[in-house]
Amino acid sequence: MSEADVFYSCGSCGYPLNLASSNRVTSSIGSKYSKSIKKGYISFLSIDLSRFTQVDEVNCLPISWAHHGSKTKLLCRKCGVLIGYGYGDSTAFCGLDSPTSSSSSYKKIMIKIRALQPSEDRLSLLARYGSNLQSLHLDCCLGITDHGLFFVASGCPSLTILSLYRCNVTDIGLETLSQSCFGLKDVNLSYCGLISDHEAESCKLEPEGIMGIVSGGGLEYLSVSNLIWCIQGDGLLSIGAGFATNLRVLNFRLCRTVGDETIVAISKGCPLLEEWNLALCHEIRVAGWESIGLNCQNLKRLHVNRCRNLCDRGLQALRNGCKRLRILYFTRCRLVSSTAIEIFKCLRSDVKIIEEEIMCIAPDWAFQL
Template sequence: MVPCEDYLVSMIDLPDDSLHIIFHKLESCTDRNAFGLTCWRWLQIQNLARGSLQFKCSHRSSISDNVRYLSRLLGRFQQLNSISLAGCTELPDSALTQLRSSGSNLRTLFLDCCFGITDNGLSLVFAGCPALVSVSLYRCNVTDVGLEILAKSCPTLERVNLSYCTLLSDHGIGALSRECLKLRAMTISYCRGITGTGFRGCSPTLAYLEADSCLLTPDGLLGAVSGGGLQYLNVSSLRCWAGGDGLASIGAGFAKNLCFLNLRLCRFVGNESVGTIAKGCPVLEEWNLALCHEVRVSGWEAIGSNCHNLKVLHVNRCRNLCDHGLRALQDGCHQLAVLYMHGCRRVTWVGLESFRMRRWGVKVRGEENVSVGPSLDQFFL
């Protein structure tokens, strides 16, 4: 009979695959951190298992010290699929050279507020990491040249955040629209150089567009919805709009899948646009019309008659919402669950109480500045 000791296997004899499984079974951060202290081999297993890195520059250290420290971390963790350098305001282009070592593994990259990064640095990353799916360049100094490189290098790109990238124009947006046929979400809020015409002919996969406080034109807005796949659209606070009551293009047949629409502070929006959108967006679930003063009785009637799936409606401080308009909402919108209403001076106490008694299941709330729909991460869960 063979002694049982002969069947015992030392932990150091376990293959790497088994050690990887053991490491991923560890639930506490303390245990995971202690794993690599056992021996050099276990440290290598721990390093290879690291999937994400959030690097924060030390303001007490020099730029060169931060670059060296980042280089050491990237050299140590070579299987990263997500890297965040957000807030590293003084990081130079040279710091991005090491990112290329992640190559085909890198899927997500955050460079928010990296003011020292230029198109040259970005080209190094984009060309060396073709599998990028999500890129955030919030407040970066990227230009159309950088976007063209991104579009040609990363055709599988799905999400991009370009908020406050003031050097961009429709030329760069057009490159993304043509080359990235899997693009699902884009944020261009406060990009005053973008009119929207670059979206013309965009992929039907584009489902999420955040364009708060932009300078979209009527043709640009039509281009933004031309793909036909939009489910979330935020064009609140449109600046320098010269199209009159010209948002009817949203409901002209391209946005039949639209579920969330934010028109807050679009004061020029009137009955024509509201009526067309109400009829042309049959699955609309949430609509923000706060501070849209030109919507009058016929507009509210169109919403009540056609928005059969509407669950949440924002009408804060709409000057021309009166008892008659509120009654139209009361008699229609049978799925309505929440009505954000504050500062509507033409709605009387009697009109409001009548609405509450007849639609007792609807929560009437007074909060303002409530965001429309889910966040970007929640939207794609």
């Protein structure tokens, strides 16, 4: 194996598959290879079959009609997720599991790229090759922990986009990133279940974790929807403490404990904010809405769906302020009267009220290579 060899694990459960990057088929690099990559597959010379459950597919056509003969599904031995296919002349019956058979019986082995994740230790290679890397996506890499984020932080000082969707990272890893990657603009932390509390279904950040995210100063998009706090208060106050002045898109959807103090701080501390999702933020009251109307003068899109404490006075504050507001997502706000809505429409004809709830507000420029 070469020094720069990368080993892959199951992208679903993290089970080591003993697939090495040095064992990939690279002799046909060119148009044929590129087409395979675009289809989401990579080819391997051989594999460790003890890591897979093999299930032969039944084909009613004569074997002579098929280009590779029989086709066998290669499933992760631990969780059963489909990893790829082996093609050969095997005459095994459907469902036969033969972990001791040789991989040489397959003429071709095709592995789904999205079914894999790299080994965490090999992220150390970023120290040598990652100095100019600007975008890194580690979505569903369950084996990536704070240890891996240390390699990312130390090896990728130019990083601006980072996606850690469903990674097993904690506040410590985020703090490490904040101390090295000062150019970070977009960070995806959706369903990072080990942040502060491994029992949380979504992120459960401590205020220190939030500070770690925004302290770099360059963040433009942040989604921290569906947060559940293990301490008193909503914990998001640090976003408005002067570190996130470049923030343009902010998703607070389902942050039920966010209160007026935080809303006031953010509306004052994030002057460039253009879109803000506050759907189902039940603790925002008149003071919060008034602060948004007074201070969020660059706000173009605002989501207030199902906000229990948005009332006529709150809607009036938004109507009188937010001079650049163009779209208001509004549904099922029980304290807002039909009269207040009609007055809003008459006096702010430049604002389109859309009775629709948007789940994701990631901007087009977020997480793009």
